[in-house]
Amino acid sequence: MRRQLAPAFRMMLVMTILTGLIYPGIVTAVCQIFFPRQANGSLVRADGRIVGSALIGQNFTKPEYFHPRPSAAGTDGYNPTASGGANYGPTSSRLIERVRADIAKFREQNPQFQGPIPADIVTASASGLDPDISPAAAYAQAPRVAKARGVPLARVRQLIEQYTEPRPLDFLGEPRVNVLKLNLALDGDNR
Amino acid sequence: MTPIGILQIVVYFIVVLAITKPMGAFMARVFQGERTFLHPLMRPLERLIYRLTGVNEDGEQRWTQYAASLIAFSLASFLFVYAIERLQGILPFNPMHFGTKAAPPGAAPVTPDLAYNTAASFLTNTNWQAYSGEMTFSYFVQMAALAVQNFVSAAAGIAVAVALIRGFARHQARAIGNFWVDLTRCTLYILLPISFVAALIFCSRGAIQNFHAYTQVKTLEGSTQTIPQGPVASQEAIKLLGTNGGGFFNANSAHPFENPTPLTDFIQVILIFLIPAGLTYTFGRMVGDTRQGWAIFAAMTILFAAGVFVCYHYEAAGNPILAKLGVESKYTGSQPGGNMEGKETRFGIAQSALFATVTTDASCGAVNSMHDSYTPIGGLVPLFNMETDEVIFGGVGSGFYGMLLYAIVGVFIAGLMVGRTPEYLGKKLQQKEVKMAMLAILATAFVILVFAGITSVIPFAKNGYWNPPGPATANLNNSGPHGFSEILYAYSSAPENNGSAFAGISVDTPWYNLTLGLAMLIGRFAFMIPALVIAGCLAEKKKVPISSGTLPTHDALFVGLLVGTVIVVGALTFFPALALGPLVEHFLMHGGKLFTMLIFPRWS
Incomplete structure (x- = not known):
């Protein structure tokens, strides 16, 4: 169990950056370019x-x-x-x-x-x-x-x-x- | 019910049926490490992740190590989410200054018990929400804490399902896969690409996606209105695909910024079933006999169809008490009729009933209508769906391994009837597997009934710490049998990791936050760990040859056995509780009986 903790925290950090910052960042950029009216609340x-x-x-x-x-x-x-x-x-x-x-x-x-x-x-x-x-x-x-x-x-x-x-x-x-x-x-x- | 309403449900199911095979085949390739069309893009990223985290891609794990990795990862998830929630005041992407002195009036504080409850809720894929998103959490919390869990808790659930499938597929093996590899591949090849496409579709139809502060407008009649903003579309996509269900806003998928049109609604319900339905095919492919997967799919279909049409029928029939007051109860072409309390005009009755059934068949918990305002039988359907462990397609991964546990119990019962050692997919099922399957099924039932029972009677001092409103029943928004249903629904939703609610009940108090948080953790891990134990046991076993005494598990008899097992276990366990709530309310409603809120006696 203890040997699993290090990869667990590293994996959480990587996933936070990937799915928590990069993913919504790219979606926001694309939406603001192609659908600015909708993306900002119609x-x-x-x-x-x-x-x-x-x-x-x-x-x-x-x-x-x-x-x-x-x-x-x-x-x-x-x-x-x-x-x-x-x-x-x-x-x-x-x-x-x-x-x-x-x-x-x-x-x-x-x-x-x-x-x-x-x-x-x-x-x-x-x-x-x-x-x-x-x-x-x-x-x-x-x-x-x-x-x-x-x-x-x-x-x-x-x-x-x-x-x-x-x-x-x-x-x-x-x-x-x-x-x-x-x-x-x-x-x-x-x- | 109207022809066009029935058509919406039938077309929905045809679409689900049509995508099951391609989706399932794709997932089988991903989890067996085969090349897919996404490899040029994702394979370098996958390698990079293994390098950063120190994971050995080729090192497989026994069930004990697999479970240890899962638990360690859940612990890390809990600490990340809890810390980000509590520290939101000093973190970026917080234009409304939540968690600071400059927060807008009406903003809710993130107390330790709320932060704990929410962390438990999102890491267990429940997404029970004791908070109102638009007045509690910054965009950073929503994206980097909550939506991250939407991805990884879904991936963890799918990983466990795949590990269990490997248990059936392998013979005399010790390992059942590598948790870190399954988690990473699921996120990169399945969850991220589909979410990205869905988010763009949602945004193109009106779901918002920005980092602005809330917009102040002066309305046509001259009053002011504060319109919330935020990165909604990106979160919405994974909320449904990962059967998480945690809305950006309090109103969840009923909110026009989350689910703006009937078309986005249709895509949302498809996303909920996409992975769970696909997994039945993945299973068939990986155990080398796709008929086995379709048999499970057929059992799920029967239970789904029964639920959705019962729910739709009673919602379309409406509330007889309102009809007596002069409200139109029938569909007329230019207005929906039926029970429209707590439903949106654009979705009407059929899409609302479909969503309510699908979201509780799966352990999603997103809602496009308020289940608390459903007719008694219309609301019984989601309640019963949850209480039978959400195995009707089910949550991503969890629904599938849940259904396999029921299959083990079903085959065991059939084995008892003919006096043979039960077999499933060439594996002898012995004492340990059946015990583990029963443990999982009974643990959640125990949590539901015991916690709901205690909460129905427990007294607290008014203005005390545990429950400031007074006794736990003082938090209800309805009284009589419907009030009991609110409690039963909450304690069914939590351990089953659904997250929807009869939302009238006020649950942001230490008593509810702590007990519901505990229920979510028990429900998640008392289901997952036994599934992994079974996976480990099965992988070690030899394949027994098919004989004349083997019960075929791909035919109508087996489908009937599986459906019967689910219904009998659910009915035997929960009928008394359901009789006290929705069933008695149904008859009282037709008698015109109304309930006013009780005045509670002072306890101290």
């Missing part, structure tokens, strides 16, 4: 300033913007330094109370919307930073957004359709609407 600019990341959700609350899913990241939600889900089990009374309150709020804010609530819009995501909502959750909010902005409902629905990302390779994951991109498109329209 940051989005509007009016010359950075307004967020296309991949990180934001806590929209104003009626003229589309709203994201509930978020358990940080006390106010959508805090990217506190990613995570609510971790409520299916029989947690706190889960049911939260969903009930969010349903009431959603119905109040979107009185034109009838029918069952889309499953994603009243449930907290796993990351707390989900940048997307389902197309159904976007269409449900369209009348409110159109009214608050004074633009025709048809135009808002057209934008949702335009910003609905289909499944990659036509079968993976679910179709989705990026809330920040959609809201930026609405702002671009009003300008």
Whole structure:
């Protein structure tokens, strides 16, 4: 056993340099050359300033913007330094109370919307930073957004359709609407 | 369940099936020291490493030396990781100044018990995370301590599996290979090249890779948001390929910077099974009969398919209590339906259920959804996968040698039924091999049940050292049977070296850090050492000729025997615990029963 200790420490040192410094260093260099936008966080600019990341959700609350899913990241939600889900089990009374309150709020804010609530819009995501909502959750909010902005409902629905990302390779994951991109498109329209 | 969801799972499995043979054949060449297409690039580097470390490439080891090398290397790993974690304040690549007075508000301190737990976690390939990466560790810790273990703990696991395979393949031999050579070759020819390619793909789809400080942005509505940065893509690739599972961020593969699109998600689940599936073929190739490998592959496939479709079914059916409140429970084409609590929009139900099953079939532990919020039966699948020792493809190396231990037990049981000394691959299985296989299987079961039991009842003084919140159950985020499931999941995940969690439970206290850390170490070494003992015993044995009394181990009967052994051992050991947790919760959920958090009495 004692004879194994010297090679063990030497091997750890070599592996630390190889896989812990050289490997991530080369990957960083290649990514920064070929994919600089993605490697630096897919940051989005509007009016010359950075307004967020296309991949990180934001806590929209104003009626003229589309709203994201509930978020358990940080006390106010959508805090990217506190990613995570609510971790409520299916029989947690706190889960049911939260969903009930969010349903009431959603119905109040979107009185034109009838029918069952889309499953994603009243449930907290796993990351707390989900940048997307389902197309159904976007269409449900369209009348409110159109009214608050004074633009025709048809135009808002057209934008949702335009910003609905289909499944990659036509079968993976679910179709989705990026809330920040959609809201930026609405702002671009009003300008 | 939807046709397109089922299609995602079926196509996934076809891809795994298609890459098993090329991957397995390549690994067989690497571990037998044959030339591969990577030799012009890697062979000089390999020689250099042997020169720097003083390893004699041609010197093979007996099982005792092999195990000693493994333990010495694990000890060195522990000290390296622990030291780097504790010293992060004075080390480079720390733009957020973690571990110093200039750390951002909300940053978590790296206490000795947390540093110990994390070191144990990464060296055992568990990657249990009692910390939140984005607010605890510098880029240097993530790269040079944690991601290094992602490589070498995976390589060590694969090395042990290959040593056990050599035990079956060799006759009247004393040596089972050289640990240092197996470790080096695995890292250079298998882990590094695949990780490099995967990291570039992840980054091209949106995973970040930089050394910047966190970015402050003003959002569209005018509030501020701090966006974390870091070398994520490089770590993400090996996290999955090495079935480690330790995320750069707290949200793990649910985080859009780790796993930005459904396509990257699909590649992630493939990476998890790539090496474990390939090893079944490597095994067949090295013992000289590929049918033996495919039989094991078939048994794993049956268990995988059962788990993934049970999980998917219950997650797609959703939570009946939410449906009563007016939430859509059915898939409609424009929204996913089902149980979306704790799941990401882009992945939906099918990719989440697939990931949850695969990550616990293998001992990966990465998550793209929060298992704590799964329906009771949907969450039972990952729990049961872990408790049966993660042998369904399994962790890199560990899953395969785990399945061989079950095969030994299975063949032994069959031998008892017909009254013959059991044989497997031409080796007589005697008392010592069967005892060692049972030791490994029982050790982890013992740790799971005893630790979960103690934690469910142990009282602590509030604001004391061991568990400041009070009794160990005060750390739960749910009560009733789901609260018990949180404890059971934690103590199943640790000794099985999985690392996923019912994450509502707060585990960064000395009690949880120390017991879970101990559970991880026992689970790793009480499984590996018996596997090496068996390897040593088998290598010394003569090959017995096949006779009419030999049980064929490449046909459907053997596959059924192996599946039955796994299920029976798992069910007999864990049914009472599972009945108290997910099973009872399932029926209560359908009865509409809710649980509020208990107010705990003061202990002192």
